[in-house]
Amino acid sequence: MNMERRCILLLSPVAFALVYGLPNQVTAAELQEAKVTQVVQDVKVVPSGAAARPVAVNETVHQGNAVQTGVQSRSELTFKDQTITRLGEKTIYTIGGGRTIELGSGQFLLYVPKKAGGAKIKMGAVTAAITGTTVVGNVAPSGVIEFTVLEGTARVQLDRVGQCMLVVAGEKVVYDPIAMRLEDPVEVDLQQQLGSPLITGFRQLPSTPYMNVAIQNQHRAAAGTGGAELASAVAAAGAGSIGTAAPDQFMQAFNSVLVRYPQGEICDLVATAVRARPDLADRIVVAAVTSGRPVRGYTKDYKQPVGKEMPCDWVQCIVDGAIAASPRMADQIINAVLAAAPMLRDCIGEPCFPANEFVPPQIIAPINPANFVPPPVSPEHPPTTNNGD
Secondary structure, X not given: OOOOOOOEEEXXXXXXXXXXXXXXXXXXXXXXXXXXXXXXXXXXEXXXXXXXXXXXXXXXXXXXXXXXXXXXXXXXXXXXXOOEEEEOOOEEEEOXXXXXXXXXXXXXXXXXXXXXXXXXXXXXXXXXXEEOOEEEEEEOOOOOEEEEEEEOEEEEEEOOOOEEEEEEOOEEEEEEOOOOEEOOOEEOOHHHHOXXXXXXXXXXXXXXXXXXXXXXXXXXXXOXXXXXXXXXXXXXXXXXXXXXXXXXXXXHHHHHHHOOOOHHHHHHHHHHHHXXXXXXXXXXXXXXXXXXXXXXXXXXXXXXXXXXXXXXXXXXXXXXXXHHHOHHHHHHHHHHHHHHOHHHHHHHOOOOOOOOOOOOOOOOOOOOHHHOOOOOOOOOOOOOOOOOX
16 A cells, blocks of 8 residues: 555544443444544545545444545544544544544544543543543644643543643643643633634534533633622622632622522633632532532432433533632542532542642652661672772
């Protein structure tokens, strides 16, 4: 075969789920093949041990086969559980049979349906774990890695040193191979992201409504949603300002705003409150997920009575929004929520390391010559001297 191998994606046979286990109806066999649902210009299938040939829409690509895209070409593959993978130009993508994607170089879009099981994306030194999320990624020939969340959340880890962070909708994280670390997440314009070639020209993604909500949330956050209401409530509680309010005064003010706030905008209110008072982040989040609604039955298998309980997606939205507003309070936030309502563990998953920093290394203290005691010498191996005596 004479083809340019610019980018290789592998679906390994290792199934992965971050928060939710794979549903019973999604078997390993269902993930060993994908249907080609979109072809843009030069797209070929490369059967195992055979020459490349043009691929057709609706053709099934089986385990061990690859899909190759040419210059200015793209493709989309859809699995039986409706997980969607889109490939950029000059890409070779091999079906392996699992839920781990390995990206050598190039770009991709991955959409994993809610409650369909998670996925893990391996991008060189960086691994991202997602569940019910839409993400895009790019690995440049220089080794720079960019990873952006369009909706939902992802936990991104630098494998070699254990650096880990939460990345939420509207954020991009970059791995710098020179510094050998993940940079702090930066905000991106989600509206502009929708102009990506991996989104335009294809059918509408099932997650489009979620992306639209994320765009609205981003606009409200930029406008400081809830800030004026909080300031007014703090003044009514007898404090001079949000920053000088005693903890109980601020929480009284926050709760008074919370009970009358539209449920769809509570995530934004929580993020605003946490940015204003990061020292109270844990109390703010606990109040948001427990105030006015019962907290029993938040597990993924519980059938929630309509209008009675907050959906699990909203719980995760509140927690993730608070952590994004104050990453260093991640452990305190998650531990406080789980102490107040242990059944929420299925909603919020496992925390990352609490800040964008390396896991503290194990330091080996240097030897102090003054305190050094040489090992005992056996009669069979007497010590030697510099002159050989």
